[in-house]
Structures are given as structure tokens and as C-alpha cells.
Amino acid sequence: MSMIGARILAWYKSNGRLMLPWRVVRNPYATLVSEFMLQQTQVDRVTPKFDAFMKAYPDIFALARAGRGDIIRQWVGLGYNSRAVRLHAVAQRITSDFAGRIPEDEATLRSLPGIGPYTARAIMAFGYNHTVCATDTNIARIIHRLFFGLEIPPKVKWATVDARAQELVPSGKAHDFNGALMDFGSTICTARKPACKGCPLAGDCIAAPIDHGLLQEARKDIAGKNKPRIPFEQSARFARGRIVDRLRALPAGSSISLLDLQADIEPVLHPVLRGDILGIVEALQDDGLIRVDDRKTVALV
Ligand code: SF4
Structure with missing residues (x-):
């Protein structure tokens, strides 16, 4: 090992x-x-x-x-x-x-x-x-720092x-090794404030010690190059969640008319989403989460 x-x-x-x-x-x-x-x-x-x-x-x-x-x-x-x-x-x-x-x-x-x-x-x-x-983004970050230096830019x-x-991965120890890297990435070698001082891998690590100020600057540069994000409340995912929550609140096996669903949901949606409720219902149906029958009533599948 x-x-x-x-x-x-x-x-x-x-x-x-x-x-x-x-x-x-x-x-x-x-x-x-x-x-x-x-x-x-x-x-x-x-x-x-x-x-x-x-x-x-x-x-x-x-x-x-x-x-x-x-x-x-x-x-x-x-x-x-x-x-x-x-x-x-x-x-x-x-x-x-x-x-x-x-x-x-x-x-x-x-x-x-x-x-x-x-x-x-x-x-x-x-x-x-x-x-x-x-390997996920957290494990990749640790490995990158250990063997190749600071991950920004890669x-x-x-x-x-x-x-x-x-x-x-040590043979026969994959369960613990993967758990270890995941926990290490969320507590010690974190994305924003790695605790290099006192880190048990510091002596093996090319990136150590990471200066938090420089890391923040590097992260800002990358963020500046990315497009501004749509606020969550204006996203289709927000609307999808509200529709499923409404249907989940119905007694098991019952449904609601599409018109009633629209009336219930519209007030909690941002104006930019209100015109798109039917499209979002259709997408949820295509994804197999809900069903709309011939009488235009809606229920969870
Ligand atoms: S020394 Fe710092 S960068 Fe290197 S593994 Fe430890 S916490 Fe991560």
C-alpha cells in the first residue's frame, strides 16, 4: 500500500x-x-x-x-x-x-x-x-492538489x-479508501479553505501549503469567466419542484384538474415562469413523474 x-x-x-x-x-x-x-x-x-x-x-x-x-x-x-x-x-x-x-x-x-x-x-x-x-469533483480536487498542484486552472x-x-486504491480496502477521500474532501482538503496546516498529507502534497487569499482570487477569475446564473426561483427546476410538491400533497390515488393546478401554482412562481406551466407539466410527464389523462386531470404516476 x-x-x-x-x-x-x-x-x-x-x-x-x-x-x-x-x-x-x-x-x-x-x-x-x-x-x-x-x-x-x-x-x-x-x-x-x-x-x-x-x-x-x-x-x-x-x-x-x-x-x-x-x-x-x-x-x-x-x-x-x-x-x-x-x-x-x-x-x-x-x-x-x-x-x-x-x-x-x-x-x-x-x-x-x-x-x-x-x-x-x-x-x-x-x-x-x-x-x-x-472519482468525483471532490476526490479529483484532492488528487490534483497532491500530484499536480493547485487545481485552478487545471x-x-x-x-x-x-x-x-x-x-x-489499496487492494481490498476500496470501501474505506473511497469513504476516506470523500470525508477528507469535505472537511480538510475543501474547495475554498483547505486546512493544509496539520493536514496528514501535507508532506506528500505538491500544492501545499495553499494560500487562501490566492485561492480565492483564482476562484474569482474563473467565476468571472462564467456566465451569470439564473436565480433558482426563476428556473424550470423550481417550478418542477412546486408542481410535484402540489401533487404529492394530494391524497394517494387522487388527481387535480390542470386548470386547478395552474391556479394553485401560478402565485408561487416568478412571472417569467408563469407562461410556461403547461410546457413544464409536459416535461414532467415525459420524464415519467406525473400523468395527465384525457380529461386533463393531473396526478403523480
Ligand atoms: S496539504 Fe492542503 S492541499 Fe494538500 S492534501 Fe492537504 S489540505 Fe489538501
């Missing part, structure tokens, strides 16, 4: 979030569910939802059998509801095509809906302890950083 591997594992043992429920359980189904939840939601918000979800759907067969509307209701508080739809679709594919066994190779995992390279490797590492690194391509990350 490399010195960096040994040091990061030692750090993890005393400082890591070893008790996160999906790390304690250690099975591929728990990993699949948690990774879908964590794709765009913070750990603190996911933790209680994960426990409730696992109680409602304790295995992949229970999830595959469940109604999609019930799953979307269970998803409340996590946002990005289309993840619930994709997770349900994955569970159905795994039960129908793989007899309920979650695949353990990257190519097969990536053929499933909503599973990209990161999620596939996370399932391999956390679910099966295969020797891979689930000195090497993502593929080079990822290849170096794969080389570092």
Missing part, C-alpha cells in the same frame, strides 16, 4: 463518518439507494430519508414492486424527483434482467438508467469492495487525475 493510502486510511479511522447508515450496512442495495439520494443532496438531509426509505423498501424486490407515485411521495425533502423515477426503473431492470442481483461490473452498471461512471464505481467500491476509485486532464486516483 502507498504511504498516501496508509495515511488517509489512518486518518479515516479516527476522523471519518464511519457511522453513516449506508456505510454501516455495507450491501449493494443500500449503496444504490444512497448514491441516488446523494447525487444532488447533502449528507445531512439524506441520512433520515435513507433510513425511512430502507424501512419502506427493504430490498430491491420491494422497491421494484412499489408504485411509482408512492416512491415519489417517499422522496419528499430530497428534491430532483426524477432520481426517484430512475431509481425505480433501475430496480425493475435489475429484478427482471438480473434476478435481483445488482451487477458488479462498470459496463453493465452503466447500461442502467441514471447510472454514470461515478455511480457505477461507487456501487463497485462501497457495495462490493472492488478496487476502484469513484494542470492536467480529468482522465489523468482519474488514472492516478485508480492507482492509489
Whole structure:
């Protein structure tokens, strides 16, 4: 094992979030569910939802059998509801095509809906302890700093950083190593204020010690080159969330007329979105989250 591997594992043992429920359980189904939840939601918000979800759907067969509307209701508080739809679709594919066994190779995992390279490797590492690194932007930042220097602007391509990350994974320790890098990236080697002083990897790190002022300047330069963002309240994602929330509040199995839905939703939307409600409803229907019947009533699927 490399010195960096040994040091990061030692750090993890005393400082890591070893008790996160999906790390304690250690099975591929728990990993699949948690990774879908964590794709765009913070750990603190996911933790209680994960426990409730696992109680409602304790295995992949229970999830595959469940109604999609019930799953979307269970998803409340996590946002990005289309993840619930994709997770349900994955569970159905795994039960129908793989007899309920979650695949353990990257190519097969990536053929499933909503599973990209990161999620596939996370399932391999956390679910099966295969020797891979689930490189995401946080892990890439650490690896870049360690081996290539400050990541802004990037000195090497993502593929080079990822290849170096794969080389570092200690055989038989992928579960802990990936957890360690994730926790290290969110507490020590953070994007804005890395704690280089006292960092257990400082002696191995090309970027160390990072000057916070210079880092801020570099980040500002990059931000200045990017286009200004649309405020969240003016985004289609905001409107999608409000529509799904309204439908989720209906008693199970009931629907609402499209006109009533429009009347309920319009007041909470920014004026720029009000003319686009029908288009957003259509997009939600195309994504499999809601259905609109011939009588123009709307419900969760
Ligand atoms: S020394 Fe600083 S930049 Fe290097 S790994 Fe540690 S926290 Fe990150």
C-alpha cells in the first residue's frame, strides 16, 4: 500500500463518518439507494430519508414492486424527483434482467438508467469492495492538489487525475479508501479553505501549503469567466419542484384538474415562469413523474 493510502486510511479511522447508515450496512442495495439520494443532496438531509426509505423498501424486490407515485411521495425533502423515477426503473431492470442481483461490473452498471461512471464505481467500491476509485469533483480536487498542484486552472486532464486516483486504491480496502477521500474532501482538503496546516498529507502534497487569499482570487477569475446564473426561483427546476410538491400533497390515488393546478401554482412562481406551466407539466410527464389523462386531470404516476 502507498504511504498516501496508509495515511488517509489512518486518518479515516479516527476522523471519518464511519457511522453513516449506508456505510454501516455495507450491501449493494443500500449503496444504490444512497448514491441516488446523494447525487444532488447533502449528507445531512439524506441520512433520515435513507433510513425511512430502507424501512419502506427493504430490498430491491420491494422497491421494484412499489408504485411509482408512492416512491415519489417517499422522496419528499430530497428534491430532483426524477432520481426517484430512475431509481425505480433501475430496480425493475435489475429484478427482471438480473434476478435481483445488482451487477458488479462498470459496463453493465452503466447500461442502467441514471447510472454514470461515478455511480457505477461507487456501487463497485462501497457495495462490493472492488478496487476502484469513484472519482468525483471532490476526490479529483484532492488528487490534483497532491500530484499536480493547485487545481485552478487545471494542470492536467480529468482522465489523468482519474488514472492516478485508480492507482492509489489499496487492494481490498476500496470501501474505506473511497469513504476516506470523500470525508477528507469535505472537511480538510475543501474547495475554498483547505486546512493544509496539520493536514496528514501535507508532506506528500505538491500544492501545499495553499494560500487562501490566492485561492480565492483564482476562484474569482474563473467565476468571472462564467456566465451569470439564473436565480433558482426563476428556473424550470423550481417550478418542477412546486408542481410535484402540489401533487404529492394530494391524497394517494387522487388527481387535480390542470386548470386547478395552474391556479394553485401560478402565485408561487416568478412571472417569467408563469407562461410556461403547461410546457413544464409536459416535461414532467415525459420524464415519467406525473400523468395527465384525457380529461386533463393531473396526478403523480
Ligand atoms: S496539504 Fe492542503 S492541499 Fe494538500 S492534501 Fe492537504 S489540505 Fe489538501
